Amino acid sequence: MIIIMKPGQEATIQEIEDRLSGKVSVFTHGNRVAIQGIDRDGLNQQELQAAERIIENHPTAVQGSREFHPEDTVIQTAHSLIGGDNFTMMAGPCSVESLAHVRKMAAVAKAGGATILRGGAFKPRTSPYSFQGLGEDGLKFLRQAADEFDMDVLTEVMDEDHVEMVGKYTDIFQIGARNMQNFSLLKAVGKTNTSVMLKRGMSATIDDILNAAEYIAASGNTQIMIAERGIRTFDNKYTRNTLDVGSVPVLQKLSHYPVIVDPSHAAGHTEFVTREALAGVAIGASGLVVEIHDDPAHAFSDGAQALKPDEYQAMADKAFAIRNLINPAVKVVDA
Template sequence: MIIVIKDNQMTIIDEIRNRFEGTHEVFVHHNRVAIQGISETDLTQDEKIAADAIIDNVPAAVQGSRLFHPEDTVITTKHSQIGGAHFTMMAGPCSVESAEHVMKMAKVAKSGGATILRGGAFKPRTSPYSFQGLGEDGLKYLRAAADAYDMDVLTEVMDQDHVDMIARYTDIFQIGARNMQNFSLLKAVGKTNIPVMLKRGMSATIDDILNAAEYIAAGGNHQIMITERGIRTFDNKYTRNTLDLGAVPVLQKLTHYPVIVDPSHAAGHTEFVVPEALAGVAIGASGLVVEIHDDPAHAFSDGAQALKPDEYRQMAAKAFAIRQLITTPNEEKSEVTL
């Protein structure tokens, strides 16, 4: 239940805390109080009259809900602003392969307007015999490349034992699709003050991803972005996953967190990455995260879905143009060209 309290009745917040804390989770955001696990009928008549409030029942997320937190969350890092009116490009190789290669890819990412360098140092792979990443050395290479081009680092954390170590190198934790419901890991990153990119699981519903975000928020970390990266459907013959573009506006209606689109993992094939990326921008995503590689045929992982440098730069130029078009007032759109 969420209670929206009038400005002249703010003192009732303490009364609500005193009554329900210890038996229910109570969250306060400005003039809104969220109490998990109860409905309006659980309040006394005196409490209803004293609050003189609007009461809504919220079935899923609480701290992530628009009803609790109407304004957009904007995540601010050293080089990026994510969410709200901002559009953020994130790019880099699937895996950090060497210091020299990730430095080269950082230059490419920056040239396309990216402010965040992505790259995996610990890789969750389908086969145990596939390349698993360079570990902490890979993090050092990634950090150095990002710093050289004034970019932020986005990298995946796979288990709670690595949280403290990876925190020394990254600006944003990535929780991969396979770990979306690794609740111990979600709780661990929730105790940090480092932003978290939470990717939707391959079979996760909208409520599943919102509830996963709650595990992070419940620990005190509200710097969360949700990423649509494709889900498993009845057909994966032609693409790796099915990009659920409809989830973007749905999530933006339900939650105040930024919503990012990952066309690389959805498409799985380079030829489909660009149109899916542009569709993600057109539908209103707060940013894109894409994989790039200068020699995809010899990439250590996921080369089939990596954009070559020129492909990436062309895609990025179109993406920023589309973003400008959809956010420009109607009277000015005649001046916008693609």
């Protein structure tokens, strides 16, 4: 249940925490207390009198719920503000291929307004014979390039054994679609203080992604953003996945976490990426994460969906224009 307390009930909130902690799960946010494991019969008379309202029929993912946390979560990193009225561009190559190349792509990303450099050092591939990433060397190259251009790092962590190592180099952990329900990994990143981008699984429902985010929050880390990157539907012949733009306002209604759109993995083909990106901006996403490459035909991975530098710049110009049109109060971090 969620208890919305009357003003001035800080002492009662503390008493509830002291009385129930260790017995059931208790979370507090401002004047709201979420308790998993008991109903109102588990409260004493004083606690009941201190309550303004008690919500018993609430989502399982209680910490991510608007009912528990009404205001938007805004994630602050060294160079970015993500969520709320902010709009954040994230861009970079699918895979880190070399220091020289990722530096070149960082310059392109920054010129297009990105404050976050994305890139994969560990790559979960459909085929075991495809390029798997440069590992820790790739992380070092990514960090060096980001620091040179005053950008944050977003990179994927694939398993719990790598959390500590990847955490040395990244500002934001990415949990890929294939790992959305890797609960051991979710718990591991939840024990860190590093922000997390959780990508929606290819067959995941809205409740599935919110409950996956709850695993991270339940372990202590609430600096979470959710990425819509397309889902598997009836037809993947013409696009890699189907971008569920309708999920953006639904997730924003149900949850306080920033919602990011990844048009690259949804479209799978460069010719569709820009239009899907602009659809995500128009529907109110908190940011975009896109893949870029100067020579897509020879990219180590996913070249077919990467925007060339001029394509990325044109997309970014339109994205910021649309965002400013629909939300004049938007804050864009100066790149």
